[in-house]
Amino acid sequence: MQAPSVGGVLLPRGNGQTVRLSRGASLTDFAEKINANPASLVQVMLNLGEMVTATQSVSDSTLELLAGEMNYVLEIVSPEEEDRELLESFSIEFGEDEGGEEALVSRPPVVTVMGHVDHGKTRLLDAIRKTNVVAGEAGGITQHIGAYQVATEVNGEERAITFIDTPGHEAFTAMRARGAKSTDIAILVVAANDGVMPQTIEALNHAKAADVPIVVAVNKIDVEGADPTKVRGQLTEFGLVAEEYGGDTMFVDISAKQSLNIDSLLEAVVLTADASLDLRANPKQDAQGIAIEAHLDRGRGAVATVLVQRGTLRVGDTMVVGDAYGRVRALLDDSGASVEEAAPSTPVLVLGLTNVPGAGDNFLVVDEDRTARQIAEKRAARERNAAFARKGRRFSLENLDEALKAGEVQELNLIIKGDASGSVEALESALLQLDVGEEVDIRVLHRGVGAVTESDINLATGSDAIVIGFNVRAAGRATQMAEREGVDVRYYSVIYQAIEEIEAALKGMLKPEYEEVELGTAEIREIFRSSKLGNIAGVLVRSGEVRRNTKARLLRDGKVMAENLNIEGLRRFKDDVTEIREGYEGGINLGNYNDIKIDDVIATYEMREKPRG
Structure with a gap:
């Protein structure tokens, strides 16, 4: 069955068929799926009152409008699903361990340290790694994202733990926003003398939103006024109940400065991982994981800190990281030493990428350089299209x-x-x-x-x-x-x-919602004093138009000196007027407000109802 013709071209009717498109697709993409001419779809959109070009990325709602008009059912493919389909087209499975249960080997837990500023997060990592990173930081605030692996003994067995050293929970959540599940466990650092602070709660909420187990490190127990019991009580209000109070959260009292109970904290992390999580991966497949951080190094080019999640990454492997790709020239561990390979849960610095990927981008190893380039290019194109259509796709109160x-x-x-x-x-x-x-x-x-x-x-x-x-x-x-x-x-x-x-x-x-719309601006050139009306501003209208009985504000050197003023009088020469347009001179009376100077700017505006979109 055919739809009515547009410009002499018959358009196919969908009869309820499903069309699958990626976010940010164009009318040309739609036309390819239904075997139609893109120009005729542009005409259909015109008939529906929408001006859209054939190659422009359009929003989901525009695509749905078009699909509904032509009796198709539109299915928007999520970026994750699209990426999976892209990799499947190259016969690559991402996010899955190859082989059965027998191929899986236990891997170290990956831990992020979070908490309020100045509660000792960096000093704790410093104590754990026995190296001094605090000295190299501006103002004691972590300037970079790194990752480190340490060893601890639990029940007579040596166990490794990987720490992701983030500059706070912002980076942690930025990575989660990109769909990256980078962390297995969060350590929440709370100072025993300060207790729970606003950023402590913020960090806790970020960890809860990511659905990761939490171990609480009560730091600074050696400081005067330290009260670890108070911290336990405060955190109970936020759903973290200590084991000694009948809960399931491990609290460890430590002093990062004195290196007190650091081993107990590491043991608590391992025990929490063993109790709550099944941390296993196949080390024998092609490596996959995520980029923790990346930047452009003057001597080395694009470098990325990656966390291997499954498989083993080796020097010489061809890898794709988001929309970057390349052959691994070198791998460096957390101390800067060269290594030949990195097993699951091992963080390494990778050299050899074409460009800088984003934090949280997935990486995978492929067989050929050509495959890597094709995947990277398709990801880059998809990201560009999605960016064009991104605005308005999230929930707002309107939609x-x-x-x-x-x-x-x-x-x-x-x-x-x-x-x-x-x-x-x-x-x-x-x-x-x-x-x-x-x-x-x-x-x-x-x-x-x-x-x-x-x-x-x-x-x-x-x-x-x-x-x-x-x-x-x-x-x-x-x-x-x-x-x-x-x-x-x-x-x-x-x-x-x-x-x-x-x-x-x-x-x-x-x-209805109202928004402020600027009408015009006028620059004060002279000031006339009137015994009856007060100060009158002799102005030149610089932009738009100035109307009588509208709202105004007075600006001096770009700063707002007065708000909520009224344009009470408006004159051109000796005549009262209702408006003065751009380029013309006139006189403005601001009512009782007289604190005006030459070169001040009067900006006029009105409140208009904002269309709901």
Whole structure:
């Protein structure tokens, strides 16, 4: 059966057939799947009121609109599934150990150390490795990501443990957001004299979200005011109950500075791994794993620290890491010494890649250079396409109702940041008490005091969460990161407004949202004093237009000097006017506000309803 013709070309009807496309596909990709002319699909989209070119990456919703119009069922293939299919086309299985149970050999646990700044994470690693990395750090903050392997004796048997030394939980979660399961166990370092701090809770929430067992290292027990029992009590509130209190979390009291009980901590890690995890891998297959960190070295080119998860990586192997590939020129261990091979759970620095991969990218060894190049190129193309279509693919309050109806989401993940712990707790408590029916749960992944950070956006990216800022804003590059990743960040100054909006979103009836639109700017050239009207600004309109009765703010050297002003009077020569356009001069009266100077800028704006998308 044929669809009506578009431009004289008959289009195939789908009759409910399924079309599988990757995220960020173009109309040309769609046309290839259904054996149609891409130009005719462009015409169909025009008829539907959408201007789309044939080769442009389009969003999932646009593809669904087109598929629905032509009676096809669209299935968007996830990046992970697409990568698996790509590797299957080369007869490669990723993430699976080859051979049966008899081929598997036990491997060391991979551990990440997390905790509040200045609670002794680096000093602990320092004590474990018996080398001094603290001295080489700027301001005592870890500047790089490395990985180290150490040995400890448990029940008379020597056991190895691999430590990933991350600069905090941000990197840990950035890797998790890319689908990387890099860590088997997390050590949470808490200072016995400080107790649980905001970043401790943040680190704990990141570890819980990654679903890894936690061992607690209560550090600084040698310091005055140390109270390890208090730490155990505080962490009980967050679901970490010590074994001596009837729970299943191992707590070890240590002093990293004095190297006290370090062996007990390592033993606790091994025992936790043995009790909770089945850590085995096949060392005889082609190596697979993940990149922990990568950078461009002036003398060596692109270098990557990789963690081998299965198989054995050898010098001379051809490997693909994300969209980078190359033949392994050299392998270096954590002390910088050359090694010939790396077994499962062994971290090594790899030399010989074409470009710098990303943290969390998967790596695998293949037979031929040509295969490696083809896989890397296809991954790079897919990443580019997905980036074009990424915006808006995550859940926002606007599309939450549709996602609920479509069964895509059963819980709303939230990250709450505020100006004070009391208001954050009050907001969290009120949100968790919302009655929104049985089809959806509200889950607060993390709450904290302070600005919305890149770490929060990372956590939201990995967990499809919505970020709520209460009386706080985003810090650093968090805003750009949220826009790039399509994370919905909401700012509120009234607690009830936040509660109402989230309740409304869950019930599918969000109220209009308003945004500020700049109308024009005017530069003050002269100041006229009037006994009746106060100071009048003689201005030149630099951009847009200035209208009477609109809102304005006064800028001096780029800084906001006054907000919420009104353009009460507007004159051209001796005539009252309603507006002055760009390039014209005139007089502006700001009502009772008289603190104006020559070269100040008056910026006018209005609030307009924002279309919901």
